[in-house]
Amino acid sequence: MSARLDAGYREAALRTLASTEFDVLVVGGGVVGVGAALDAASRGLSVALVEARDWASGTSSRSSKLVHGGLRYLEQLEFSLVREALRERGLLLKRLAPHLVKPVPFLYPLTHKGWERPYVGAGLMLYDTIGGATSVPMHKHLSRTKALAMSPGLRPDALTGAVRYYDGQVDDARFTMMVARTAAQHGATVVNRAEVTELLRDGVDVVGAVVRDALSGEEIRVRARRVIGATGVWTEANPGFRVQMSKGVHLVVARERIELDTGLIMRTEKSVLFVIPWGQHWIIGTTDTPYSDAPDRPSVTDEDVEYLLQHVNKVLRDPLTVDDIVGTYAGLRPLLAGKNSETAKLSREHAVASPAPGYFVVAGGKYTTYRVMAADVVNAAVRGLGGVAPSLTARLPIHGAVGYRELWDDRIAFASRNGLSVSTVERLLGRYGSAVSELVELIRQDPALAQPVTGAEGYLAVEIVHAVTHEGALDLDDVLSRRTRIAFEYPSRGLACLEHVADLVGARLGWDVSTRHDAIEAYRAGGVMLTA
Ligand SMILES: Cc1cc2nc3c(=O)[nH]c(=O)nc-3n(C[C@H](O)[C@H](O)[C@H](O)COP(=O)(O)OP(=O)(O)OC[C@H]3O[C@@H](n4cnc5c(N)ncnc54)[C@H](O)[C@@H]3O)c2cc1C
Known part of the structure; x- marks a missing residue:
């Protein structure tokens, strides 16, 4: 299945949300939610994943970006936490995402x-x-x-x-988006700007959720045999944890x-x-x-x-x-x-709870251990569904991993074949892995996209376009804050590149003059546009 999250994909995905009874509906598109969607989809379950704002727009784009065991947790004698995180670090570096984790x-x-x-x-x-x-x-x-x-x-x-x-080390926002793309590749229906406003119940059982499409304002009743909440700091207190x-x-x-x-x-x-x-x-x-x-x-x-x-x-x-x-x-x-009032001393362990039949929530943990958290909550959720395979994600490469090492070894020839400098190819391989071929294809269609972004010269125009055509970006904040990191790498949140980026994004999203103007003003004001 396609890992291309463009506007056409989103339209079709919204229709699928309305017309399907899923095995699992995952709420929250941070690293834990996208991980849970990938975990469940790769076990052969039918899966929907909805994110209220943008992929990784919560905590998962704002971390220290370390894939680590945490030296200070070692000092706090949290050996099992450190061991688990370091095992995950090894898996990510060597097998699952060598293109993204360095x-x-x-x-x-x-x-x-x-x-x-x-x-x-x-x-x-x-x-x-x-x-x-x-x-x-x-x-x-x-x-x-x-x-x-x-x-x-x-x-x-x-x-x-x-x-x-x-x-x-990892680019946390990009990694989360890449896991969402991988989940889509494995058949999950993934939609951003789609907020759960209410759970659907049949008696005490949770049987789905009402999802509001933030772009149209339309409400969709999504039916699912199991609902997983992975909403990080938005998680409501429940009998299992707070x-x-x-x-x-x-x-x-x-x-x-x-x-x-x-x-x-x-x-x-x-x-x-x-x-x-x-x-x-x-x-x-x-x-x-x-x-x-x-x-x-x-x-x-x-x-x-x-x-x-x-x-x-x-x-x-x-x-x-x-x-x-x-x-x-x-x-x-x-x-x-x-009990500890000092947050620095609270455990980084995670927990799974089931506040109601059919409804499972997961929270806590660290970015590094997202895969374990995802497997744990899916294990809890599928108990009773019968015949569901164990988690496969320890062996499942993230989009762009397959073929990455070969491309890296071939990078000098690859650069000359595609008219790019070797340093550009090295940078792109570290952000896209073998999915760099998607960018090369866009450049082939429009060679001007190989030029740097005016006002953010560390990026190429093609990266902005690709964010919209493949990575689910829907406005300037998505592109500048999470698909690229221009918002914190350039002065004044990257305002100097706003005009050029708005031209590139607007052309792909079909913005008219007034939408383009509103998008620029929304970004200048520090907000997000396009909500109904
Ligand atoms: C300053 C800082 C530094 C850190 N550094 C590290 C580090 O270096 N290494 C490490 O391993 N960990 C680190 N962490 C921890 C790590 O970032 C978090 O544990 C992890 O990102 C949490 O992911 P999550 O998916 O649980 O939450 P989030 O990323 O917050 O995702 C929850 C998502 O749910 C969505 N949502 C909420 N309500 C709804 C709804 N009703 N409908 C649909 N969607 C909804 C939100 O929009 C959000 O995107 C750090 C954390 C912080 C704050």
Whole structure:
């Protein structure tokens, strides 16, 4: 089946929603919901997946973008959580998504002589081995001189030595969208801008949901034998668990502002702070503060910025100021509520509950463990349906993985065959894998699409068009915030490229002059358009 999520696909999918009784309806298009849809569809079940806004528009586009076990969870003695996450890291890096998940090095600066090196070294030895076969290079001890040579941007008095270790990294929003595409490829009917407004019941049993198409305002009664809620921080309290929100903020600065060869992890009084390499930028984060406002648009406050700058500047030779910040973003962790009032200490475990017959909810966990969460909730949901295969997703490559390694090995010839530079092909392979062929076909049809985006020259015009023709983007925010990351990689949320991007998107979505104008104004105002 096609993994091409264009406007035609969406129209047909809405009709299918109205006319089918599904085995499973999944509510929520974050990484856990798309994972559940893929899990269920690949077991041969008929599946619908609806997302109220855009794929990954909730927490799944706002994380630290690490596929990791979490060193600090090791210190909190959460061995089973760390082991499970590291196993998933290995699977993603090696088998499921080698095109999207990459190893990334971090420097752990030591600040105490004596006890700290053996303590950190033992922890990292465990971290490197606990998840089974190593999928990234082993950690390495570094003298102070060696560490400073690798990181001239650090203050010489900020460390007594260091240890370098590796973790995994992913573009969280793109990965989630790619899993949604993979689910569609396996036969799931996937629709964004489609919000569940009410569950359908037959007595006490949940038998489907009312879905509102945000583009037309139309309501569709979707019937399903099982409904799975994967709505992250939007999950309502139920007898099984309650979700507590914790806000985390990241700053983005230009790569040249910090002279480092690796990422950086530092202890803070409450948690840890990362400086993470991100293309031509660094991502610095994060904070961890309880949050109780509406979850739709968490904002970055002056205090958040001050906290992050203050902590990172403790180790930088050339301190950052607010003028160095290119972009920011805030996300909300869906933590399982516990007795501890400090959100940094709440467990990152996940839970599955069944608040009513036919209805199953999953929440908590981490991005890294989405596949396990998805399998767990589908296992719970299909119990009683009879004859359903066990989860297959540990062996199921994400769209673009098959053929990726061969294309990577052939990238120089591929670049010259298609009139692209090798560095462009390398960048595209790291975002699309073998699905780069979809972009090449678009360029073949319109060679002008091989040109950079005016005002966001790190991207090609074809990436904007492909976001609409293959990746389900429906407005400028989808394209600038999640299919590309222009919204935080370029100053003023990428306003400089708005005209060009609106031309490219509008031409594919059939915008007239006034719709184009409204789309630009909606993005300028920080909002999302096209809702009825
Ligand atoms: C600051 C921060 C940093 C993090 N860093 C990492 C990290 O580095 N590594 C890691 O492994 N994890 C990390 N996490 C955790 C990870 O990001 C989350 O656990 C994960 O993204 C949650 O995914 P989800 O699918 O449960 O929720 P979400 O991504 O929020 O998805 C829920 C979706 O449900 C939709 N929805 C809600 N109500 C409805 C409805 N009625 N109808 C239809 N759709 C609906 C929403 O629009 C939303 O898209 C981080 C989290 C934060 C906040």
